[in-house]
Amino acid sequence: xxxxxxxxxxxxxxxxxxxxxxxxxxxxxxxxxxxxxxxxxxxxxxxxxxxxxxxxxxxxxxxxxxxxxxxxxxxxxxxxxxxxxxxxxxxxxxxxxxxxxxxxxxxxxx
Amino acid sequence: xxxxxxxxxxxxxxxxxxxxxxxxxxxxxxxxxxxxxxxxxxxxxxxxxxxxxxxxxxxxxxxxxxxxxxxxxxxxxxxxxxxxxxxxxxxxxxxxxxxxxxxxxxxxxxxxxxxxxxxxx
Numbered sequence: 001x002x003x004x005x006x007x008x009x010x011x012x013x014x015x016x017x018x019x020x021x022x023x024x025x026x027x028x029x030x031x032x033x034x035x036x037x038x039x040x041x042x043x044x045x046x047x048x049x050x051x052x053x054x055x056x057x058x059x060x061x062x063x064x065x066x067x068x069x070x071x072x073x074x075x076x077x078x079x080x081x082x083x084x085x086x087x088x089x090x091x092x093x094x095x096x097x098x099x100x101x102x103x104x105x106x107x108x109x110x
Numbered sequence: 111x112x113x114x115x116x117x118x119x120x121x122x123x124x125x126x127x128x129x130x131x132x133x134x135x136x137x138x139x140x141x142x143x144x145x146x147x148x149x150x151x152x153x154x155x156x157x158x159x160x161x162x163x164x165x166x167x168x169x170x171x172x173x174x175x176x177x178x179x180x181x182x183x184x185x186x187x188x189x190x191x192x193x194x195x196x197x198x199x200x201x202x203x204x205x206x207x208x209x210x211x212x213x214x215x216x217x218x219x220x221x222x223x224x225x226x227x228x229x230x231x
Contacts, residue, residue, distance in 0.1 A: 036217035046205075046220050051211065091155070091217070
């Protein structure tokens with residue numbers, strides 16, 4: 001299975017909204033509503049932000065939202081804050097106990 | 111508050127064994143599938159294994175099938191990963207992760223700091 005495709009970097013100013021895309025194939029994103037998003041801060045454990053494409057775990061800020069259409073899933077961060085500066089990765093189930101991950105997107109708060 | 115505390119990592123020679131454990135609290139442990147995921151140095155997350163809430167169904171990545179065994183003790187709210195035949199490519203930080211929807215597959219809700227496994231001679 002090929003990795004999911006994410007942009008290498010996205011930037012925005014405090015208070016703005018940004019969107020990170022995650023493009024897959026009919027083997028993963030299209031076939032399964034099991035896309036999740038993770039936030040990675042250096043030297044910290046990855047944090048689940050979104051699961052099943054649109055759901056937020058308890059404790060995750062409502063500024064994070066997810067969507068999925070066709071072969072592309074998206075993560076939107078609203079009201080961008082300095083602490084949102086981190087790497088973000090997407091993941092999709094691909095069937096038969098196989099998971100594919102994106103290469104990660106570095107978010108910079110200008 | 112959901113808490114997951116991993117332990118059992120360490121330095122082991124190729125071909126050796128380790129048993130990882132994860133102590134869970136803050137939720138009804140037996141109602142949720144649980145996963146082990148890992149992150150090798152400088153790499154992204156990789157799913158390793160999952161077990162159903164009741165412990166009767168297990169799932170493995172091809173890379174660890176036949177070498178790793180996942181299990182859980184719902185009376186003690188504990189998840190385990192027995193790792194045999196360890197290889198250099200198994201070197202990573204291992205995280206236990208709650209399945210947020212309850213049943214596998216869904217996603218990986220990581221709430222601990224992980225335990226580091228290094229396979230080297």
